[in-house]
Amino acid sequence: MEDCLAKKMEITVSEAEKRTGRNAMNIQETYTAYLIETRAVESQSEGHCAPVDSLWRRYSEFELLRNYLSVTYPHIVVPPLPEKRADFVWHKLSADNMDPDFVERRRIGLENFLLRVASHPVLCQDKIFYAFLTQEGGWKEMVNETGFQLKADSRLKALNATFRVKNPDKRFTELKHYSDELQSVISHLLRVRARVADRLYGVYKVHGNYGRVFSEWSAIEKEMGDGLQSAGHHMDVYAASIDDILEEEEHYADQLKEYLFYAEALRAVCRKHELMQYDLEMAAQDLTSKKQQCEELATGTVRTFSLKGMTSKLFGQETPEQREAKIKVLEEQIQEGEEQLKSKNLEGRDFVKSAWADIERFKEQKNHDLKEALISYAVMQISMCKKGIQVWTNAKECFSKM
Amino acid sequence: HLAPGAPGTARGPLLAAAEVLALDDEEDDLEVFSKDTSLVEVNSFSPSVPISPSSMINQYKFEDGPELRDLFITVDDPESHITAIETFITYRVVTKTTRGEFDSSEYEVRRRYQDFLWLKSKLEEAHPTLIIPPLPEKFIMKGMVERFSDEFIETRRKALHKFLNRIADHPTLTFNEDFKIFLTAQAWELSSHKKQGPGLLSRMGQTVRAVASSVRGAVKNRPEMFTEMNNYMETFSQKINLLDKIAHRIYKEERDYFNEMKEYGPIHTLWSASEEDIAESLKGIASCIDRCCKATERRMAGLSEHLLPILHEYVLYSEILMGVLKRRDQIQGELDSKVDALANKKTEKDLFSEEIGKLEDKVERANNALKADWDRWKQNMQWDMRSSFTNVAENNLRYYEECLATWESFLASQSVDLHVEEDSEDRP
Numbered sequence: 129m130e131d132c133l134a135k136k137m138e139i140t141v142s143e144a145e146k147r148t149g150r151n152a153m154n155i156q157e158t159y160t161a162y163l164i165e166t167r168a169v170e171s172q173s174e175g176h177c178a179p180v181d182s183l184w185r186r187y188s189e190f191e192l193l194r195n196y197l198s199v200t201y202p203h204i205v206v207p208p209l210p211e212k213r214a215d216f217v218w219h220k221l222s223a224d225n226m227d228p229d230f231v232e233r234r235r236i237g238l239e240n241f242l243l244r245v246a247s248h249p250v251l252c253q254d255k256i257f258y259a260f261l262t263q264e265g266g267w268k269e270m271v272n273e274t275g276f277q278l279k280a281d282s283r284l285k286a287l288n289a290t291f292r293v294k295n296p297d298k299r300f301t302e303l304k305h306y307s308d309e310l311q312s313v314i315s316h317l318l319r320v321r322a323r324v325a326d327r328l329y330g331v332y333k334v335h336g337n338y339g340r341v342f343s344e345w346s347a348i349e350k351e352m353g354d355g356l357q358s359a360g361h362h363m364d365v366y367a368a369s370i371d372d373i374l375e376e377e378e379h380y381a382d383q384l385k386e387y388l389f390y391a392e393a394l395r396a397v398c399r400k401h402e403l404m405q406y407d408l409e410m411a412a413q414d415l416t417s418k419k420q421q422c423e424e425l426a427t428g429t430v431r432t433f434s435l436k437g438m439t440s441k442l443f444g445q446e447t448p449e450q451r452e453a454k455i456k457v458l459e460e461q462i463q464e465g466e467e468q469l470k471s472k473n474l475e476g477r478d479f480v481k482s483a484w485a486d487i488e489r490f491k492e493q494k495n496h497d498l499k500e501a502l503i504s505y506a507v508m509q510i511s512m513c514k515k516g517i518q519v520w521t522n523a524k525e526c527f528s529k530m
Numbered sequence: 531h532l533a534p535g536a537p538g539t540a541r542g543p544l545l546a547a548a549e550v551l552a553l554d555d556e557e558d559d560l561e562v563f564s565k566d567t568s569l570v571e572v573n574s575f576s577p578s579v580p581i582s583p584s585s586m587i588n589q590y591k592f593e594d595g596p597e598l599r600d601l602f603i604t605v606d607d608p609e610s611h612i613t614a615i616e617t618f619i620t621y622r623v624v625t626k627t628t629r630g631e632f633d634s635s636e637y638e639v640r641r642r643y644q645d646f647l648w649l650k651s652k653l654e655e656a657h658p659t660l661i662i663p664p665l666p667e668k669f670i671m672k673g674m675v676e677r678f679s680d681e682f683i684e685t686r687r688k689a690l691h692k693f694l695n696r697i698a699d700h701p702t703l704t705f706n707e708d709f710k711i712f713l714t715a716q717a718w719e720l721s722s723h724k725k726q727g728p729g730l731l732s733r734m735g736q737t738v739r740a741v742a743s744s745v746r747g748a749v750k751n752r753p754e755m756f757t758e759m760n761n762y763m764e765t766f767s768q769k770i771n772l773l774d775k776i777a778h779r780i781y782k783e784e785r786d787y788f789n790e791m792k793e794y795g796p797i798h799t800l801w802s803a804s805e806e807d808i809a810e811s812l813k814g815i816a817s818c819i820d821r822c823c824k825a826t827e828r829r830m831a832g833l834s835e836h837l838l839p840i841l842h843e844y845v846l847y848s849e850i851l852m853g854v855l856k857r858r859d860q861i862q863g864e865l866d867s868k869v870d871a872l873a874n875k876k877t878e879k880d881l882f883s884e885e886i887g888k889l890e891d892k893v894e895r896a897n898n899a900l901k902a903d904w905d906r907w908k909q910n911m912q913w914d915m916r917s918s919f920t921n922v923a924e925n926n927l928r929y930y931e932e933c934l935a936t937w938e939s940f941l942a943s944q945s946v947d948l949h950v951e952e953d954s955e956d957r958p
Contacts, residue, residue, distance in 0.1 A: 306804055313801040320794050327787035334783055337776045345769040348762050352912055359919070495807040502811045503944050506818070506937045513934035517927060524923035530916040 133252035141239035183264035202400040203483035207244035208389030210237025289406035311391035336367030355530030362523040415465040605691035652708040659900040663696035664846030767848035795819035832925035865889040
């Protein structure tokens with residue numbers, strides 16, 4: 129396994145800070161800046177800690193980085209960013225981007241993103257990425273200078289290709305279906321999970337009312353008073369316990385969300401393939417039609433209907449010299465076309481090969497991560513049950529003493 | 531079919547909590563009852579009947595030892611009756627007894643809600659300062675339960691069963707003549723007996739007097755004890771109403787949670803269809819969630835079977851108790867006003883001293899009856915609350931233990947998979 133950046137360098141997004149500033153349109157805005165800290169790993173083994181480098185980046189810069197990577201490495205399933213706006217919230221969580229809990233979860237998400245990129249065998253070697261981590265000033269200019277925006281495929285072009293491509297690699301078609309299904313099922317799961325969390329919150333919190341009323345009631349009881357009072361205390365504990373439980377579950381939801389967004393990255397690779405394949409098919413088609421034209425001119429037979437053919441029939445034939453000139457041009461074009469087709473073919477095959485290698489890598493990562501996430505979900509449920517057992521055991525004892 | 535044991539008796543634990551309560555608690559209860567001779571009221575206290583045959587106890591599956599009970603009542607088998615004028619439900623009331631004053635040892639009659647109302651009012655009439663158990667309400671407004679829905683009928687049946695058993699357990703009320711007639715008379719006999727009693731007007735008269743006395747305000751010679759009771763009941767009533775609301779709200783939240791959980795599990799199964807490696811894990815999660823879902827359902831059922839009816843009963847009890855305290859005040863009020871009236875007519879004192887004497891006796895009897903019944907009621911209440919809330923705790927424990935076991939076994943299955951994977955990686 130190649131030594132990726134993650135092994136050589138410790139990367140953390142350690143802090144988040146609210147900032148105000150003027151944006152590109154000179155309008156005052158509030159945004160959050162994130163502190164990226166890096167430290168070389170090797171020197172630590174010598175017993176002293178290497179110095180920590182740090183710089184601040186805001187979310188839009190992360191976006192720029194990701195766009196650059198997606199365009200520059202279209203055959204790679206590029207790790208997704210955490211969500212821009214809070215989605216799938218249940219009522220207690222706010223959907224406000226400035227909410228401290230949201231900012232905290234985003235900080236973790238951004239750190240996760242950087243670690244994913246840093247541990248990717250191909251992406252970690254990218255200079256722009258390295259500069260993102262280490263070079264505070266002038267990074268934006270550096271990215272723009274790569275001219276990556278020009279390489280980006282237009283959405284329209286991609287859409288067109290998706291509809292019209294005739295022979296895409298079947299594996300990519302299947303992968304596209306898979307990513308659609310994945311996106312749909314995870315969205316659904318997250319939505320219902322949020323509703324379940326909401327309801328669970330309700331169940332726990334209403335028990336808190338017991339605490340208050342038991343306490344008030346205990347004031348008028350002689351024998352039952354103590355039992356009621358202490359039972360009420362346990363009800364309060366029970367009601368309060370749900371906050372931590374649900375906060376932990378948010379992290380689980382975030383893990384699923386990452387793969388929800390990964391589905392989009394998968395689709396992007398499939399789209400690129402379809403685009404390249406379509407391009408190839410168009411080039412081949414073009415070449416074929418030119419060859420045909422050439423043949424027609426050379427033999428004088430018109431095999432296919434063309435307006436030119438009709439007009440030349442109507443308005444007179446071309447001179448032999450004109451025809452010769454045309455044939456020559458076409459032959460040159462055919463020559464070019466064949467070379468282009470060859471290289472496109474090669475490109476296409478290379479793309480498929482390297483994309484598929486990364487997809488296999490991704491699949492393994494996905495299976496590993498999701499399995500771990502599901503296990504951690506079970507662990508959380510177990511912890512919740514144990515807490516519940518403890519509280520109700522205590523409450524039962526108090527009730528039995530009433 | 532027979533209802534499994536009579537809930538609500540102070541002498542034996544609620545079946546669900548039977549294992550929990552120590553036997554000494556129960557024995558204490560028995561001691562209280564056998565020593566309780568302070569009740570002197572309209573019906574004289576009969577010498578206690580020898581302990582009931584164990585065969586009857588076994589039939590009703592009481593979990594504890596032999597009791598002093600010699601009257602076993604069940605209410606079941608609701609049946610709809612449709613006449614030209616109305617539709618109503620009757621319930622079968624089965625009585626089994628070893629008491630001498632009953633001609634037979636077994637009776638089966640059918641009664642409708644009206645009959646229960648009649649019985650309650652007769653008991654209140656005969657024992658104005660005893661705590662008559664609550665009847666289920668005529669019509670439940672909240673909860674959108676329709677008048678004749680199965681759920682409504684079942685809830686009512688259980689409450690009626692409890693009502694009769696609470697009367698049977700009451701040291702004085704159990705020997706009330708109207709109670710006996712209620713349990714034993716055939717429909718036509720009961721009808722004719724009902725017509726004999728004081729009519730509607732006299733009942734209305736009582737109500738008017740009660741209202742009048744309450745309008746007069748706090749009785750000036752009210753013994754401290756009863757003022758304390760009043761204060762207690764005001765707070766108790768408030769708290770029990772709150773608890774009733776809270777418990778209902780918890781039930782609702784649990785039901786909403788259950789409904790969402792039902793949808794949650796299957797999504798994982800759906801997902802597993804697109805996956806290979808993690809399909810088994812996903813299916814495992816789905817089955818865990820489904821099992822927890824069922825456990826939630828059981829928890830809800832426990833709440834609605836035990837806590838909710840008890841809390842509701844005590845909401846009704848708090849109203850009844852306030853009424854009993856008012857009636858006591860009213861009885862005392864009669865005495866006080868007579869005494870006041872007499873204070874101005876010194877010459878006629880002798881004529882009225884007998885009357886005053888009778889009223890004074892009446893007040894003393896009423897006070898003693900209430901005091902004793904109050905103590906008994908408080909004991910029962912403590913007992914009922916303890917067992918109901920303990921039951922709630924046990925329900926929750928059972929729920930969490932089930933869920934824990936489910937998730938732990940899932941986790942165990944996952945480690946097995948992990949080990950298998952690790953082994954296959956080690957192979958060259």
